[in-house]
Every structure is written in structure tokens, then in C-alpha cells.
Amino acid sequence: AFTQPLGLQRHLQGAAGAVEPSEAPLPSFAELEAAGARIGKIHVQTREIFDLEDPDENYLLFRWANALHIQTHPGLIERSLLFKTGDPVSVRVIEETERVLRGNRYLYDVVMKPVAYRDGVVDIDVMTRDSWTLDLGISAGRSGGANTSGLRISDYNFLGTGVSVSFGRSNDVDRS
Secondary structure, eight states: OOOOOOOHHHHHHHHHHTTTSSSOOOOOOOHHHHTTOOOOOOOOEEOOOOOSGGGGGOOOOOOOHHSSOOOHHHHHHHOOOOTTTTEEEEEHHHHHHHHHTTTTTEEEEEEEEEEEEEEEEEEEEEEEEEEEEEEEEEEEEEETTTTEEEEEEEEEEGSSSOOOOEEEEESSSSOO
16 A cells, blocks of 8 residues: 655645535545546646655755656656546546556656546546656676676666666677
């Protein structure tokens, strides 16, 4: 089970806190589907790797990592959604979209929530949290009197575009 980061919890509480006390809480996606609701506005919010509002994640090293990391572009997430404005609400499609997005190496998690419902139209927040995608590899060895070495750098979300890029160089007895 996914435990929401503190900042994400605060965001969701803030969205829920915007509802007047006399208003009923927002229905679930299943209730919206049963009511025949249609999708209105879709708000995509991408979040950093570390939530600096959470005291457990507010350290110098984590702040540096966030500063070095280029966040996933919201447009990339929008293009990956299996639903669009005007579509009828479908729990199956929403769950499948979450599954597809979570399958990306560059996303730590995805949360979708209804944030406003009026006149049969529901607005949806799609919140993602990035993961660290830069991967460095160094190798060295000696066997049978021959040296081997290698260096590799890969990024699985190059410049926040979702594209994988890798560069490497290796040397062994036969080739470089």
C-alpha cells in the first residue's frame, strides 16, 4: 500500500478543506461512474523526488538532489492519460491509467482524486512524484593478467521528457 508523502497529504487535505462544512464530501470514482458523470478539467501536478515539507526528507543532500533533478513535464503525463475531458468517468480506465503511469521508471507514485463535482461534471487532480533516474556505473577487474574497465551513465527521464539516454565506455583485452 502506498503511504502518501506528507506534502501530498497536506495538498489533498487543502483540497478537501476548500469544501464548505455544509457540503457533502466528494463522491468516489465508483459513485461518479454510477451517476454517469463526465470528466471536466484535468489538473496534472508533478512533484519533486523529495518532499521538503516533510521533516524526514528535508536534508541538504535531498535539497541538492531536487535541485539537480529536472522534474517530469506535466505534458508528458497528460499525453499518457487514457482519458480526456468529456469522457464518462470509468473506474477501470482510471485504475489502468494509474497502473500504466506507475510502470514508468521515472515516477515514484501516482495519485488521482476528484476535486470538484457539479452538474454531472467532475474535475480530477493527477499528482505524480518523480523518482531518481540518473544511474552511474563503474567497473574494473583483472583476470588472467588482463585488465577490464568500464564507465556508464544513464538517465531514464532525460530532461524530464521520459526518454532514456545512456552513454558508456568499456575496455577489455580485445576491444575498447
